[in-house]
Amino acid sequence: MTATSKLLVQKYGGSSVGSVERIAAVVARIARDRAAGFDVVAVVSAMGDTTDDLLALASSVTGGALPNAREQDALLATGEIQSAALLAMALIARGTDAVSLSGAQAGISADGTYGKGRIAGIEPRRVRAELDAGRVVIVAGFQGVSDGSETTTLGRGGSDTSAVALAAALGADRCQIFTDVRGVYTADPRAVPAARQLPVVGYEEMLELANQGAQVMQTRAVELGWVNNVAIEVLSSFEEHPGTVIKEDTQVEKRNKVRGLAADTKVAKVTMVAVPDKPGIARSVFDPLSAANINVDMIVQNVSHDGTTDLSFTTSRVDLAAARPVLEQIRSSIGARALEIDESVAKVSIVGAGIQNAPGYAARMFGTLADAKINIQMISTSEIRITCIVSESDAPRALQALHDAFDLATPDPVDEE
Amino acid sequence: MTATSKLLVQKYGGSSVGSVERIAAVVARIARDRAAGFDVVAVVSAMGDTTDDLLALASSVTGGALPNAREQDALLATGEIQSAALLAMALIARGTDAVSLSGAQAGISADGTYGKGRIAGIEPRRVRAELDAGRVVIVAGFQGVSDGSETTTLGRGGSDTSAVALAAALGADRCQIFTDVRGVYTADPRAVPAARQLPVVGYEEMLELANQGAQVMQTRAVELGWVNNVAIEVLSSFEEHPGTVIKEDTQVEKRNKVRGLAADTKVAKVTMVAVPDKPGIARSVFDPLSAANINVDMIVQNVSHDGTTDLSFTTSRVDLAAARPVLEQIRSSIGARALEIDESVAKVSIVGAGIQNAPGYAARMFGTLADAKINIQMISTSEIRITCIVSESDAPRALQALHDAFDLATPDPVDEE
Numbered sequence: 072m073t074a075t076s077k078l079l080v081q082k083y084g085g086s087s088v089g090s091v092e093r094i095a096a097v098v099a100r101i102a103r104d105r106a107a108g109f110d111v112v113a114v115v116s117a118m119g120d121t122t123d124d125l126l127a128l129a130s131s132v133t134g135g136a137l138p139n140a141r142e143q144d145a146l147l148a149t150g151e152i153q154s155a156a157l158l159a160m161a162l163i164a165r166g167t168d169a170v171s172l173s174g175a176q177a178g179i180s181a182d183g184t185y186g187k188g189r190i191a192g193i194e195p196r197r198v199r200a201e202l203d204a205g206r207v208v209i210v211a212g213f214q215g216v217s218d219g220s221e222t223t224t225l226g227r228g229g230s231d232t233s234a235v236a237l238a239a240a241l242g243a244d245r246c247q248i249f250t251d252v253r254g255v256y257t258a259d260p261r262a263v264p265a266a267r268q269l270p271v272v273g274y275e276e277m278l279e280l281a282n283q284g285a286q287v288m289q290t291r292a293v294e295l296g297w298v299n300n301v302a303i304e305v306l307s308s309f310e311e312h313p314g315t316v317i318k319e320d321t322q323v324e325k326r327n328k329v330r331g332l333a334a335d336t337k338v339a340k341v342t343m344v345a346v347p348d349k350p351g352i353a354r355s356v357f358d359p360l361s362a363a364n365i366n367v368d369m370i371v372q373n374v375s376h377d378g379t380t381d382l383s384f385t386t387s388r389v390d391l392a393a394a395r396p397v398l399e400q401i402r403s404s405i406g407a408r409a410l411e412i413d414e415s416v417a418k419v420s421i422v423g424a425g426i427q428n429a430p431g432y433a434a435r436m437f438g439t440l441a442d443a444k445i446n447i448q449m450i451s452t453s454e455i456r457i458t459c460i461v462s463e464s465d466a467p468r469a470l471q472a473l474h475d476a477f478d479l480a481t482p483d484p485v486d487e488e
Numbered sequence: 489m490t491a492t493s494k495l496l497v498q499k500y501g502g503s504s505v506g507s508v509e510r511i512a513a514v515v516a517r518i519a520r521d522r523a524a525g526f527d528v529v530a531v532v533s534a535m536g537d538t539t540d541d542l543l544a545l546a547s548s549v550t551g552g553a554l555p556n557a558r559e560q561d562a563l564l565a566t567g568e569i570q571s572a573a574l575l576a577m578a579l580i581a582r583g584t585d586a587v588s589l590s591g592a593q594a595g596i597s598a599d600g601t602y603g604k605g606r607i608a609g610i611e612p613r614r615v616r617a618e619l620d621a622g623r624v625v626i627v628a629g630f631q632g633v634s635d636g637s638e639t640t641t642l643g644r645g646g647s648d649t650s651a652v653a654l655a656a657a658l659g660a661d662r663c664q665i666f667t668d669v670r671g672v673y674t675a676d677p678r679a680v681p682a683a684r685q686l687p688v689v690g691y692e693e694m695l696e697l698a699n700q701g702a703q704v705m706q707t708r709a710v711e712l713g714w715v716n717n718v719a720i721e722v723l724s725s726f727e728e729h730p731g732t733v734i735k736e737d738t739q740v741e742k743r744n745k746v747r748g749l750a751a752d753t754k755v756a757k758v759t760m761v762a763v764p765d766k767p768g769i770a771r772s773v774f775d776p777l778s779a780a781n782i783n784v785d786m787i788v789q790n791v792s793h794d795g796t797t798d799l800s801f802t803t804s805r806v807d808l809a810a811a812r813p814v815l816e817q818i819r820s821s822i823g824a825r826a827l828e829i830d831e832s833v834a835k836v837s838i839v840g841a842g843i844q845n846a847p848g849y850a851a852r853m854f855g856t857l858a859d860a861k862i863n864i865q866m867i868s869t870s871e872i873r874i875t876c877i878v879s880e881s882d883a884p885r886a887l888q889a890l891h892d893a894f895d896l897a898t899p900d901p902v903d904e905e
Contacts, residue, residue: 129577132581138577139580142576142588157549161549163559164549222590
């Protein structure tokens with residue numbers, strides 16, 4: 072794999088190609104990048120609501136039954152093929168030579184799990200040949216081919232993954248993810264008006280920020296970029312403004328160690344109260360939940376008193392309806408005194424690559440929340456993150472107070488160098 | 489190539505799969521054919537107006553310029569892939585195992601003329617394997633693959649052609665073309681109320697009937713059926729009624745030799761008046777028309793008087809706007825006295841495989857029109873057809889009179905045996 076010089080891989084999401092006018096804006100941008108001397112590979116999602124419309128149609132013809140997964144993939148993948156062909160013909164009509172390729176034509180192979188395929192490999196010969204012929208290559212995102220000829224979609228955020236994987240396979244200089252936000256911020260700007268856009272963020276930090284509710288791009292694509300060391304730029308397709316570059320951050324040691332805040336208000340807290348403290352209890356709780364396909368996030372079990380302990384964890388609120396009967400059965404089988412479910416909590420996190428070596432940050436986070444009279448219900452830490460569960464109604468104040476306390480509105484001197 | 493026992497290849501046009509309800513009706517029919525012991529391969533067109541909608545979108549993004557042909561094919565082919573996937577998932581949801589295949593997956597290769605590809609060959613291995621596994625195979629019509637991986641559409645009526653070619657490659661017992669008419673009639677029932685549906689019609693007769701304005705199915709598909717001796721049944725997808733079978737007719741000698749009437753009211757008559765009668769004149773007229781891509785149909789040149797002759801031909805009215813300046817230039821260059829264009833004519837034809845050996849039919853046709861006080865402007869004959877150009881306003885009466893004269897309302901005794 073040799074690096075192509077000056078190659079950009081770009082990804083345009085559904086809203087970026089959602090209308091004739093938006094497609095014209097993409098054409099103008101690509102033409103400008105070509106004029107600046109870049110080769111361009113653009114990965115596109117389906118236009119606007121196309122995927123939802125097709126899903127509704129599938130549900131209608133099957134009378135509401137779950138559509139066959141293979142057929143649903145064949146159906147959905149047409150949305151991206153359409154937007155790719157439309158973008159290619161729009162470029163050609165404006166004088167920029169281009170060619171659209173389906174996932175199969177672009178050499179993207181996927182494993183055979185319909186609806187949630189993973190990229191198994193990319194054979195970029197055709198893409199390279201088209202680039203060498205002077206063409207912009209438009210690739211239908213969200214899809215690959217399994218078993219030689221079976222169309223397989225890549226699941227949520229699949230187009231981000233297609234783009235990063237292509238950037239890796241082609242040795243691109245940068246993978247640009249065009250979206251409806253300017254980039255990654257120190258906190259959600261809607262919650263914290265002083266939030267500042269970060270010029271650079273490390274892969275691991277981005278993963279924690281993404282997982283913690285700041286949905287800028289898909290976790291899988293970030294992981295793939297990390298493994299392959301692809302520099303990813305998240306930027307707005309609606310305005311001209313530099314984005315946030317996600318890359319291996321060599322400046323970690325010099326930075327203000329807290330890089331950003333994340334908040335997730337879609338969680339529920341579950342507590343098994345006064346569980347008899349004996350070996351195997353945790354398994355008795357989490358095996359049945361796993362079997363019922365219920366995702367569990369933070370788990371906290373504290374030391375026991377009088378032979379019993381409280382076992383708490385968080386789960387997503389949308390999973391809760393399915394989880395309730397399972398939880399009730401677990402409570403009874405392990406002999407817990409009570410089952411408590413709180414649907415009005417939020418996760419608030421500070422994220423930064425330096426946190427693990429600086430215990431002072433945890434103390435400052437807890438102190439800041441205490442000063443703001445915000446009660447901390449649960450605490451969990453990872454190497455680069457400290458998360459507190461607080462009441463949902465306290466979350467906005469918590470974010471504001473933490474943003475001030477860690478001085479996140481002030482640009483990092485390292486980035487100014 | 490071995491014949492599969494009891495295999496039906498069916499083709500459902502855009503209106504037959506144009507809504508959730510119509511798809512449900514197709515599901516019911518296929519399930520019934522399966523229950524009756526048939527293997528089924530169904531070729532589908534895009535739903536309702538999908539193709540027109542996609543063409544409009546293509547025109548929008550290219551700012552009205554002609555879209556790149558390769559990209560337009562990639563775009564349009566998604567319409568049939570969608571309807572194929574929807575029909576397959578609808579069948580599966582109702583308990584009939586099925587699988588959808590794109591043209592490429594079905595092994596249909598096309599030559600590389602985008603937008604009007606021709607089927608170059610079919611490798612039916614995958615289709616056979618799916619049939620052997622007990623599945624109904626739904627094939628996206630109107631498309632094949634060229635150069636190994638380039639999606640290529642087959643042009644107008646392409647789905648009919650896909651179906652007949654698959655029937656030939658699979659050795660199907662019958663190819664059923666579901667449409668919005670019951671079959672082929674002795675005349676257009678809207679013009680001749682007594683018109684009778686024909687149970688059987690020969691390939692050559694069908695070609696003449698199709699070319700003469702009775703648009704039931706595409707000429708190309710009939711030719712392909714003829715060459716491969718595929719029995720084609722044209723029938724209604726909206727009601728339960730036996731259709732018309734197009735096949736090698738072994739009963740020709742026993743039949744009432746006129747099988748049906750055709751009328752075409754979309755023609756114009758062009759006459760170059762008093763053309764100097766010398767070698768090379770016909771070429772001087774028709775070479776420039778061919779270069780301008782203007783189709784010419786009937787050509788009549790009669791014997792000359794005083795060194796000049798009249799040269800007449802018909803063309804389609806939609807081509808006339810483009811043809812006028814070309815015709816005016818031709819008139820001047822060949823020194824014809826005048827150019828006459830009549831846009832109010834119609835072609836009326838009698839069609840039957842026995843006509844060439846029975847001159848009495850021509851006389852009876854001309855006599856019938858004379859009795860009805862209908863003036864014959866031009867006459868042209870082929871081996872199985874006699875066509876008269878008459879005034880468009882006379883066409884309905886001409887059809888009615890000819891239908892009576894040739895006793896077409898009475899069933900053919902041969903078909904009653």
